[in-house]
Amino acid sequence: MSAGALDRSVRSVVLRQGLSVGVATGAYGVSFGALAVAAGLDVWQAMALSALMFTGGSQFAFVGIVAGGMSAAPAAIAASSMLGIRNGLYALELTQLLGVRGLRRLAAAHLTIDESTAVAMGQRDVRAARLGFWVTGASVYLLWNAMTLVGTLLGNAIGDPRTWGLDAAACAAFTALLWPRLRSREAVGIAAAAAVVAVAVSPTLPPGIPVVVAALTALLAGRAPRRPPT
Amino acid sequence: MSPWSAVLVGSAVAFALKLAGHLVPRALLEGARTRRVTAALPVALLAALVATQAVTGAGGSPVLDARAAAVAVAAVALLLRAPFLLVVVAGAATAAGLRALGWQ
Numbered sequence: 001m002s003a004g005a006l007d008r009s010v011r012s013v014v015l016r017q018g019l020s021v022g023v024a025t026g027a028y029g030v031s032f033g034a035l036a037v038a039a040g041l042d043v044w045q046a047m048a049l050s051a052l053m054f055t056g057g058s059q060f061a062f063v064g065i066v067a068g069g070m071s072a073a074p075a076a077i078a079a080s081s082m083l084g085i086r087n088g089l090y091a092l093e094l095t096q097l098l099g100v101r102g103l104r105r106l107a108a109a110h111l112t113i114d115e116s117t118a119v120a121m122g123q124r125d126v127r128a129a130r131l132g133f134w135v136t137g138a139s140v141y142l143l144w145n146a147m148t149l150v151g152t153l154l155g156n157a158i159g160d161p162r163t164w165g166l167d168a169a170a171c172a173a174f175t176a177l178l179w180p181r182l183r184s185r186e187a188v189g190i191a192a193a194a195a196v197v198a199v200a201v202s203p204t205l206p207p208g209i210p211v212v213v214a215a216l217t218a219l220l221a222g223r224a225p226r227r228p229p230t
Numbered sequence: 231m232s233p234w235s236a237v238l239v240g241s242a243v244a245f246a247l248k249l250a251g252h253l254v255p256r257a258l259l260e261g262a263r264t265r266r267v268t269a270a271l272p273v274a275l276l277a278a279l280v281a282t283q284a285v286t287g288a289g290g291s292p293v294l295d296a297r298a299a300a301v302a303v304a305a306v307a308l309l310l311r312a313p314f315l316l317v318v319v320a321g322a323a324t325a326a327g328l329r330a331l332g333w334q
Contacts, residue, residue: 027318031322040233045234066236070236165327168300173314194278202291
């Protein structure tokens, strides 16, 4: 990666990528807002999750679990936290790339999510990667929060979000986030193992915990020797 | 636990996890084995999420319903290199359509 001035055409490509990811991801904030109010949270609590937790997978897991009643709140926090661990892992990669300190580092931490990381990591140039991170992170943040509000307000008007397939929208979105990671046979194996483990333990464990147990299959990657490049 | 305390504690942990990653000294993560595990974690988490949300019902027992069909359609859309938003809309439309036809 070079740190020279960013070419104008590269700049517009990165801006387009970041903004389109922002629009695509922000759109399903509607789904989150609608599910949050259906789960019994009020508009402000749903908005607080989008503004403060700001990590879609964790937010969906959280409201999915508290939908069963507030007695499940500790399990909801455990599940959203386990899912949030991956943001910490992204941060490990991003912190060197972004090279920020102080308040900007706090802002970078808050915007460290799947989408901003993916766009940043997809660039060849360090300046393009930084631009991609900030544009994607900021546009997802603004749209995700705006669309969460729309979802909470429409929530009661549109009735059961399942009628509109909004629960399936979340499944499809996770599938789309998983997809580009399934390039190696090892990744496919880990994904399959995690899916089987999660479904197998679901009947016996509280909601949210099966995902945490299944995450342990990632340890398999530590065992498997990496094949030499051909 | 009140809804507000759950929301705020969950959010505080989420931010702390993000920030922690930005503050960990790089030297701690140099091992090849550690790197392979950290790279595999998102794959395992996302696969487990898709599986539990698509094919488990109330009480966690396995069910095949409109959500599983939606994930299948999403996978086909991804194979055809559809953009993210189209994949999400196709998944939602599949589930909504099947439910409108009376299939849960």
